Amino acid sequence: MSEDPRNIDLEEGMEDTLEDKYLTFKVGDEEYGIEIRYVTEIIGIQSITELPDMPQYVKGVINLRGKVIPVLDVRLRFGLEEREYDERTSIIVVNIQEMAVGLIVDTVSEVMDIPKSEVEPPPRVSKGAGSRYIQGMGKVDKSVKILLDIQKLLFEGELEDLQKLAEK
């Protein structure tokens, strides 16, 4: 990106502002964040129609105003223990590659600015199952938000899963 302000037109400017904004949510004890530009809406938990032959974290499909969208449980995606949905459970609808997908999280927190200067690269060593979806660590005041790479969160690991299946 150029430093010259004249080179930044309005749209780019808008994108820039979006770029540093994150929607944060809680899963388990940790706070996570995803880039706000992917988020289209946040809805409460709905009745989910299960699908056969799906990885465990894909809970099924929901009816979002006449549209059928798949929902996946971020908890299960991280390999955490399953938990009953309650009134704080939310579905974050994200739009990626022209597909709408719902992410089930324990609870949605807030939208916040995390400038790039405050984002550290992901730790090189990590034990957690969720670590491979990490895009960076955002420092906000004294706390740290785990910023997720939504692309990886949705798609990565399928290949490995398949390979594991094949090995079996």
Add this chain to the structure above:
Amino acid sequence: MTEFDSEQREILLGFLEEGREMLDEVEPLLIELEKLAGEAGEVDYETINTVFRLFHSLKGGAGFLDLRVIADVTHNAETLLDLFRKGEAQLRSEHIDLWTRTCDFLRMVIDDLEEKGSEEGHEAEAGILSEALIEYIDRIKSGEEPAADAEPAETPSEVEASEDEQAGKDWEAIGESVEEAVEAADDDADEEEPEEAVAASADDLVDPKTGQLLASPEMVQAFVSEATEQLDMAEEALLALEKDPEDSENVNQAFRAFHSFKGNAGFLGYSDFQTLGHHSEAVLDQLRTTGEPPDNKVVTLLLEIIDFLRGGVEQVSQGRSDAVPATSGLVHLLEDAISGQGAAKPKAGGADAAAPPSAPKPTEPPKPELPEEQAAPVEPPPKPQPAGEQTPTVEPTAEAPSEEKPGTKKEKAPSGSGLTPADAQKALSELNEQARASGTPPEPQKSDRTPEPKLEPTPKDKIQPTDSSKPGETSQTVEQSNAAPKADPGKGVSRQSVRVDVEKLDLLLDLIGELVIIEAMVAQSPDIKELDVPLEKFERAVIQLDKLTRELQDIATSIRMIPLAGTFRRMMRLVRDVSQKAGKKVDLEIVGEDTEVDKTVIEQITDPLVHIIRNSVDHGIELPDVREASGKPRNGKVILEAKYVGGEVWILIKDNGRGLHREKILNKALERGIISGDGAGMRDEEVWQLIFQPGFSTADQVTEVSGRGVGMDVVRRNIENIRGKVDVRSVTGEGTTVILRIPLTLAIIDGMLVRVGETTYVIPIVAIQRSLLAEEENITQLVDGQEVMRIRDKLLPAVRLSEFFGVEAQYEDLTMGTTMVVEHDGRQVCLLVDEILGQHQVVIKGLSEYIGQVGDVHGISGCTILGDGTISLIIDVAGLIDTVETVSDSAIDLETVSSERSKE
């Protein structure tokens, strides 16, 4: 590069669309040419002519729009074609290559034109192409190319040429008048385009040898619908005239109707129609010129003529001849009417006689069978009877038409009218203008080939040489011709068509889909169910509503149906290119190209077809020598067939090549770890399915040895996108058939809603054979735990849906739930559900693409949203049976598989 204003844009859009259609038409013709030239060394001049005309029309259109690139290239392509038309060189594949290249190039330019509105950036390539074309042209001209053995029939070729020149000029003339009309009357311009298109395409179908028209069924259809309209219009005008004889506009309208009818009939070579239309027109023309109120008898006669013509048009529409009974008698009556009416008209006759008597007749195609032509040199017997008093005689001798002879009318014209020759002339030249501006067919017709130039039979035609086209007149007449077709569209059985934006169509379908959902929501609303009152009236209304929505849906769906012909024909080119590259001889046979499928299907199957056909030709079909050695004809054959089978459209790609090689495929699969064991127990069908594995054959041997595989996973993916299936059947050494099976309707199905525990599923009605309550004695358990049911005389595997999908069922006992016998392609299974909830029309929604990326759902083809907003999964019966059969074949019992699946 020209900037297009809004009117020109319209014309441009028309040109683009026509251009694509023409290119689509040209390609198969070129391939046909090549085939003939290659096999028999023959040249089909008819085909060359058709191709020539198509290029020519393109050039004309491009010239008018000032599209230099297209105009230049088509001009050169046309020039080269012309040399072959004249038989100056022998046609070879390299020539065909040039033209196909031209087609490709034109397609590209047209695409760009559509996108950017300009043909810029293609000049260089156009130059290269033109140069190549010119090189060949020069070589032929300088005699470097061997001349064709067979000389074409000379006359037709020359006549054709002049005709085309004529057509070309007409294009320009029309172009000019269009421009003028655009200035004068804004909205009229685009009206003329389609008219011209009709004229041009009709022109394309003249048989060069006989001058007869090669009327395609579409043309006849178009003629019939137009003719019906025109006759209706004429009738209406005549009836109005009877009521109000003073209103000359009625005469004009009837005249125009007859005139257009005559023109169209002439084009298609319907001589009786033409003759009758012509004479009726003459009668009306006289009425117009004199301005006298017509005799009732004349109107009656014309109405009768209309009835006769209607009968004839109906015959034609049924594929029979255009012969109108008693044509000659009717002509006679009309002539009498003219002479009778002529009694009231002095001056027009003067103009008549003033015109040069030897003027050739450019508007009439040669029709030796025309009675007037036979009679032309004959002196007609004088007919002194006053108007309306003569009795008709229906005999051949009466054919000599009185107005054939100049001067006859003058002698007979006694009394005066207020009309001056100048007035008459002006009116008539207007008429001519109208005919030209509206592209009425007669104008571009070839010049008369009969040795004796014929006389102009009507005053109108005679004045033509003196006619000068003025812009003002043009626009005026354009308005007239626009006003004319508005007459009563409700009447008649004509088939009309409208071009609609696809987006609008899709929106309509979406809305109807929503409507169906809402309808179900209302009809099954829990609120209503809770009402504890009789709902008779409500239910009746719901039934009515249901019927209407269903009809609406059917119609909307049918609108999107398009014949496969276009897609299929494109494959001819592919087969040609691929087979040439591979050094093979392959014939492509197309069967059932009229089969209609949804527009989305067309879009989705083009790529798969290309892959499959390329495989068939490249890998399936053997080299000619190999084929000969194995006792097959040297030429390979690929059959591309489409047909309706049940609720599906099947597209079969059948080749008579070497077939799939079971062992090679199995080895490869083993190597890749797709299967375990030696695969000896696998059925052929399963082995063939292996070729659809992603990347299965991309790398090494299988493609080279046994063929198939390249891009086959793409094929399956595309077809599955439209809820279709791909089947492969192959016999080693005899060939392979790939069958694409695509559901007829993509959006909505009739389904049976069933419940399994808490979950509801939809089973497509087409797959359901019967449902029943199982009896204890009909159930047998096999050693491996598989339950088998005896239904009538068959033993069918029982599939507990709950186990298959890993959900909890209400009943464990088979006899408690309901058994549904479903079938696909001759294979049956029993599905066990808890309860049937009822039949519903459901709108199919795809499971998200995401689902396809993270997992592989078996036995589910999609889902639907029910009236209460919940989602119900639609069962893919074929997929389910496949899965069940695969599982049982591999001798793994059902229960372990499904429990494993649910654990996952």
